[in-house]
Amino acid sequence: MVLVVSPYSCFQFSSRPISTFDVFAGLIYVTFLDGGLATYQIPSAVETGMDLFDETKLVLEDLNAVGKTQLSGRALQLQFLPNLGYLVVLLENQTVQLLNLTDYEQIDKFEEARFGLIKTWYEDSKDLHLDQLNEEDNDYITADDMDTISLATTALETTRSKKFINTKTGNSFLCLVSKRTLAIIKWHNNQYERKYEFKLNDKIQLVEFLNADNLIAAMKNGDLCRIDLPHQSVSPIQIQFLNQPSGFNKSFFFSSSDSVGELFKANNDQQLIIFKDHNLIKLNSDLELVVYRHHAHSIDFKNPVVVPGHNESGKKLKFLKYWFPYLVLVYSNSIEIWNLENGSLVQQLPCKTSLQSIVDIKFSPQFLFLVGATTVFKLVKSSYEFQLSEFEKSKDYNNALNLIEKLNPLVFQDDTDSHSPRQIKFLKLRQFELLKGLEYLKNHKYDTAIKLFIDFLASPETLLDNLPPKVKSLLADDPTLKHTSSRDSLRSSKDAQGLPQKESKIISLCITYLTDARRKLIRLLDPDSPKFQWHGFLISSELYGTHDLPVLEKKLELVDNCLFQCYLLTNSRMVGPLLRISNYCSFDKIEKKCLKLQMYTELVDFYYCRARHDKALELLEKLCFEEKVFKPEFMVKYIQKLGRPQQDLVFSFSKKLIDLNPLHVDEIFMDDSIECESLDKVQVLEFLSRWPVLQVRYLRYLIFDLGETNVRYPNKLIELYLQDPEKNQAHIHQLYSLGNYTPNGVLKQLNSLQPSPAVLDLMILPLGKLNKHNDVLDILINKLDNTAKALQYCVAIHDNSPDTGIELTNTLLDMLLSQKKFASVLEILDSGITFVDPTQVLAKLPDTLLLKELSKYLETNMRSITSLLRQDIITSELLKVQLVNIKYEKLETDRVHVRLDSASRCAVCGKNFSAASILSFFSNGTVVHYGCAKHKTG
Template identity: 25%
Template sequence: IEQIDYIKEIGSLVILTDNAVNLYDVHELTLLTQFPQSKGAGIFSLNSGVELLNQETKKPDPDGIPSLTTRLCISVKRKLFMVVWSDSEYMGELCVEYALPDRVRNINFVSSTKICISLSKEMILLDLISGKLEDMFQHPPPSSSGFTGDFITGASSITSSLTEFGLNAAMSTINYKGYKPPMLKLNDKELVITKDDKGVFINSEGSSIRDTSINWGGYPYDLGFSFPYLIGVLPKSIEVRNSENFQLVQTIDIQSSFLITKSKQPYIASTTGIWKLIPTHFANQINELTSKKFYSEALTLLDLNRDRITEIKTQSVKQIQTLHAYDLFYNKKFDDSFNLFRQVEAEVKWIVSLFPDKITGSEFEREMPDFMKEISIVKTKSNEEGNEKEKDKDKDKDKDKDKTEDQEVDKKPWEMVDEETLLSAECLTSLTKYLTDTRTSLNVKILHNENPSPQTSPKSNASLSPRLAPPPPPNLNQLTQAASLTDTTLVRVYLSNNPNLIGPLLRVKNYCKVNQVEKILMKEHKYKELFDLYYTKELHRKSLTLLSKLNQSQDKEVPAPFNSIDPIIQYLQKLGNSNLELILEFSSDYLQSSPDEAMEVFTLDSTEVEKLNRDKVLAHLVQINPQLGIKYLNHIITYWKDVSTKFHNSLANLYLDCIENSPNGFSNIDTGLMSPTIEISPELNVQTFYHQLLTFLKSSNYYRPEKILGRLPTEGLWRVRVVLLSRMNLHKQALHILVHRLQSYSEAEQYCCQIKTPEVFCFLLQEYLDPEITKLPLIDPAVELMIRYGGWISSYQALTMLPPTVPMKTLLPFFEKSLRGQMRIKDSNSIYLNLLKGEKLKIQNQVINQQSKSVSINENTLCRVCLKRIGTSVLVIYPNQMVVHYSCQNKFEAGVKFTGDDLSLVGSYQTQGSLPANSLPTVNSLI
């Protein structure tokens, strides 16, 4: 018997013997069927599965009915003979032959309708439906030496004796007449084929589906699969490889063996015996791999078996990944190591412990994971870098290597890499990226108060080593401590590798240890970064004290600009209203020594400054210098548009205080007006304040004039009094001051022009001519006033006030302006009257037009809103002849949009029958 297989659907054994394929009953082992076409057969392949078949043609059809189909493909020299069963029924019409260009060495189904064929010099893919052949790749024939050469296995593999898989017998040599490149179907999507000493995974289209191939130690005779391992039978040995990453796991030194079956439990046979390959327990395999530092193999094994064995848990995977990350770090693969540390969310203190004091600080206590305390940390090359061919080295060399490793067992984890390498730019750059990503993750967890839920299951980890026990989950306090260590370490790393990044880190929310970071920054004279730290941590008093000290220091080592007033002014500007007491406290000295610069603390155009408590700021500034209060009030009124009455009153009172406290007080203040000045200086005289007060009183509308008027002295400040009386509409008193106190007739006329009412001009004329007010009439100013503004003055009142001695000739211009004004008024009234008459005619026409319309109301007339009969109800008729109930009027007008006259309400009445046009109400005349 050269080949045997089982067809479950028909209960038959398929046996290749004497170069022919026959079917035997599986129970009675009697011959059922002989295939004459199979004479000279070399190999067969079997495939069973559910297919969608057309019920008439029995060919694959996407819209067909599911059928259990079995295909038996037999190779006969340069032909393939196909036998088909559908739902246990032999389908003779589907049995066909396929001609091939060369002799077949091996065949295997890729899918239910495609088969992979290995010829003498090439591999092809046959489509069973269309009969199309497709080249895959070519390969040279095997060596004529019969594969008796020296095959070398990988150096980093785990070489085990035969007893590791439970094999206790010697194997004899088996001679093969010809080489058949083995094929192995793993599942419905993958088929493993061999090309020389390479193993390639292909899909149903014949395309390679993996980036790498299997590098066998020689030309394999046969392939087997026992999850999760691929088994390759080579001339001198059997190789066991991981099916995921193809790493060599075990080599069994045995010659000329072959696989009897390719089931989950493979059997190896020879001419003298049969052996079963039994893998050790998965948990034991994992523990052994981790103890020998084959972490990638352990992780792959865990990943492949995670759904199959309950004792493999996520935490165990994380701990092995942590061990792998340490191994990568010791081999100076810093990027890969930190990426893996970040993936498993390793504690920051473990990673920081690997670095020297320059990064950790002299007070840092180094730690490592508890599960590593049972592991000897040895600096060896990682499994991935090892050459697979070194795995077959002599046991003596392995013993020597173990001795060398034992000498390094006492090394601590942070002593495995030299300090120069750890402080290199490459290593610190990788550490910076790790710490930056870690601080982002920690900040999110702290923000949302995320505490990982414990995953304790004593039974689930019973088979694992104690070092793989899951650690307790971190709490909020531990997260905060980790964030503090991360940020503090990041400052030290930046200082060594990229000092420009310290500032951006400290200007945002951070968990740096202030006592450690401030020592570092002070030592390096990083004052700007130190003040950023203080500001973020709200240590404002500490920051302002240091700024004041640096500003007053005479030490030449203090860098600019910290030896000037600018930094402290800028810092005070950022504090905001919540720190107003600090602002007032530390600004006092600078307001006295440098008032112009210090005033920027309270007048900067920023949100923080603008929101300061203005009452407290004003009181503080006035206490130091009233002129500072004037400047502050001018700023908030002019630029911040403050309309508070109290601040407008305060500004006027401060001006009065400055004038009153001047050497001359309020006397002689109305003479010698000068241009206003903005700058505050000791040379500022009382005339400047007086001018600024007048300008403010004329421009502001938010002060209380009666209160300010009460502050004025009995004598003096007449122009201020005029402005206040004008705001109180006491124009007669204001004009009296201008005419009789200041004797400024031009200002009096300007005053009247600003008010622009006939009453004011009469008041001024009365001040000029009334004998009760003035002893000597001011004839000339009065006549000039009448001539200039005759249109604003009543002729009757003017003539009654003029003394009889005034010549009429001098009043001729006044009479001309007065007459022209009267005529102008008459003409305007006439035009307005004619316009009103025209409007009256227009409305009368509209009334007539509406009265010409009528609306008929009968017993079937419905309301347009409620759709009920109008009947004898009170109704409303609109100009567009719509009729609604009076109670529905508001709903109708709210739900319907009208334009123009349609918005007019014609009338509302209670009626029966027809409404004639003349019964509609008329519109009263507007004139």
């Protein structure tokens, strides 16, 4: 049992029997049967550790009175409106008095009806206890809330649904109950505003405010209703109560049975609790039964909670009250502290003397008061830290977690700690959740335990060190265990041979934890955001017990090694995906294990992930060429994934592949990929020098596929083609057509070759590019005797440069005439050229040529000259028409008149024109000063 509360002292009022007793804001308010009202300071107290209620051992305390007054009669009930400074008293004569909280002077009195119950409501009720801390957490996770402390690795904030939220209205209320009548007085910002009145269908027994707009009333006949103040409406509430005997028709509250009736809000006003006929029923803000999702909460929630009418000793239940965060049950021979959520017994405090004389119980945050006729007993609540330590010792983790969840984070604040209060609270929750998880492990509830380890970021050692011994030996890679090879496992979905079903299930659960743990650890290794927020909690590497990145990386190595072993044991097909991603597995361990199990594909992927391409290629070369395990294409595909940083490896391991099949050069060096294009092309070309044919293929790929413009590649390809100019003449002309080569170098190579028609033909375009046109004509006429091609060359030059073309054609004619090749001259003249001056041509021709031989040439040129003459005539006539049109436009312009007067202004300077002004006109007719026109155009 946990010592939540322990007896401490008592107050004696032996000469004046107590009428009412209440506690508020650090003060005790006592009224006596003689009408007296006294206020006392609550004395401080320390924990006694007493686990038995023994009156003889209690300290008798003297109270320090801070105020006294005499009421007009015996008080039956006290209520407070501290924001207004009011003390509300219900007197024996069923009238209500409003007193000043400071001096107890009467402010007002209500006696228009016979009142039997009063209830107040005001804002910030939890914050008006002077300097006392509100111990309840406003963010307590309530019913129907899907949020848990399960930590995703994304920075995420979710909005929780809070029940019975009090908005800031500035309102205060006093509810006065007289049988079936309910009157509500409203103050707004300390000023009286109005009064509401409602008539219900039966006598009102209990009233509870839900918020500033609504209150709930319970009638004697068992009906419940909600009263909506803004709309001044009353609506019945239908609730399906549980465990009712058949034919039940008694009053829900205060029936003739032995039950106790209560109506209160709990858990920071987020639940409405109804206690009737030994059923503690919990409702949400919609007044519906609260349903918890068991898997999403730290405790085993029950609704309703059954409360026996008698304890184990057969003693009757006298009182049931809510004292945050517990239920207090008072029997005539004991006091019991219960968990509100599940009804579990937290503490039982036996009494040596009977508590039958107790007539009421009251609370302050620290003290519990048992009120008798003339004596009040004070019990002290243990510190929450002490309660948590006791819960831990007794392994009562559910009650510990329930307590932590409900407490205000400020309760855990430590001045020496650098964490925020909410962070400290989370760390407390995590501590007990992990302890709870370890307990589940011991009880073989592995799925529940591992879920908690995932949700609360347990370190890998926490799980792995507490697994069953047989599972630990399996994960430690016991050498006696036999595995199937990777190739066999890929063909089968069965587990490894000989693995028992129980161990297989545990390992599968471990995989779930390990995959989640590696994701979170990797997230914390991110240098840009090594911390992140989740629901106000700071998630950092400290949760794993370190701030050092190397230590985190060692934890990741442990996780990935165990994950690798788990996959080998249960589903080796998952080894490949693990080794293909960035991982922290031990390199030597993976290499040794994969080689032993012949998991070559997985090992090659692992090498690639770790950038150990040398090892991968050495293994592949051995498997492809020596052991014939893989086809060479497997090695080619690996090399294709390597780029410029691994260029030396590409060259080194490509030789055997290319010797085996020259077509592999296309896949390795001419693949359409980023890696291939990143290779140094000059070095690739040099590497391929041992295979000239492959050099040609690679150069054509660079020039015609990639569009490389570097002149060295066409020059090199021409050099290779010139090894057999007759065969490659067409290919060389294709390169000439690109124009991207060095003509001097090409000519030098051509001159070094044995002269032949192909070589002479290949010299023409380089010579033309160097403007050595005469040398071209010399080759075409004197060496190749190809007049037609010579003329074609001259025409091509004329198309690009007319003057050069005319000059070159005349040179060609002179060359032929000098050699008396009149047939060739006539061939040129009959070809239809007209761009050479015919008079100059005719002057060159010898007199021996017959006129009829020149008739075709003369006719062609005369038609050309006539055509040109006609074009000149047409052009002349068009110019004459244009001249007439311009003269007409001038006359029209001269006819334009502009009238100026004394108000006319220059459009440029804005000044008036004078009689002596020199004017100028813009093309649109605007008149300006002559000087302004010059300025404007300038």
